[in-house]
Amino acid sequence: MKKRPEEPGINMTPMIDVVFQLIIFFVTTADMQQKAIDESIRLALAPHAKPVETRDPREVVIEVDKEGRISIARTYMTADYLYTLMKKTVADQGQTVPVIIRADGDTHHESVRAAMDACTKAGLWKMKFSAVKEKAS
């Protein structure tokens, strides 16, 4: 072991600065993922269903709002275009891609049906309806 000249202590300030920068960066970017979903959709309640524990990274979230408009990540599209898109997804990743439908509780079934039919026509069969198990106060 070499004997080093005595240091006059470590200056912590730059380290703390960098740590805070990192914390703020991760907090803001984590928030951005949430923004991809439509907050105005009021999901139906399902107090007895299994809570979501694991998420498939391939999952496709299709949203159907109160007016029956279909969207993925805030991009509105027709059922025909959704079909084209899902066919592309099947070609790329196979038929086991799970589809999650976030439909407003007040929307009519025909709008949800249009979205589901586009998926089944494309060959996707794993389908789930998103619902709220427990509302946070």
Add this chain to the structure above:
Amino acid sequence: MARKRKRNLSGESGELNMTAMIDVVFQLLIFFLVTQKPIDTMANLDVFRPSPTPPKDEVQPPQNMIRIQVLPQGVITINDRTMGHTEMGVVLEKLAALSQNQTIMILCSAQSRHEDLVRVLDLCAKVGLVNLSVVSIN
């Protein structure tokens, strides 16, 4: 040597001005407390969806298959018998006691609200029925 460094560190830490850092940390803490929104617990309800264009030679579903109809205005029937949610819960529980793997066919009318369908699926999930097939009717 270790002891020497320790003493050295503790000696220096008195010079680090903590006030500014604590100010900033409190600001951040208050900011995140105010801006955070509580997240609802989410649930997913699995369903099977038959193909929209069924093959012509498809066999007819057996007559003893349970059919739940979801009609407009929240009317729900099990095998053509109209019933309320509590009664339906009791009936489904009895059905689940026989077999949890039997296929339940849920016929959903185009004009019914999505919420009613989710409620039926929820009641099925409660009693452990897993083979739920959602069919749309006009």
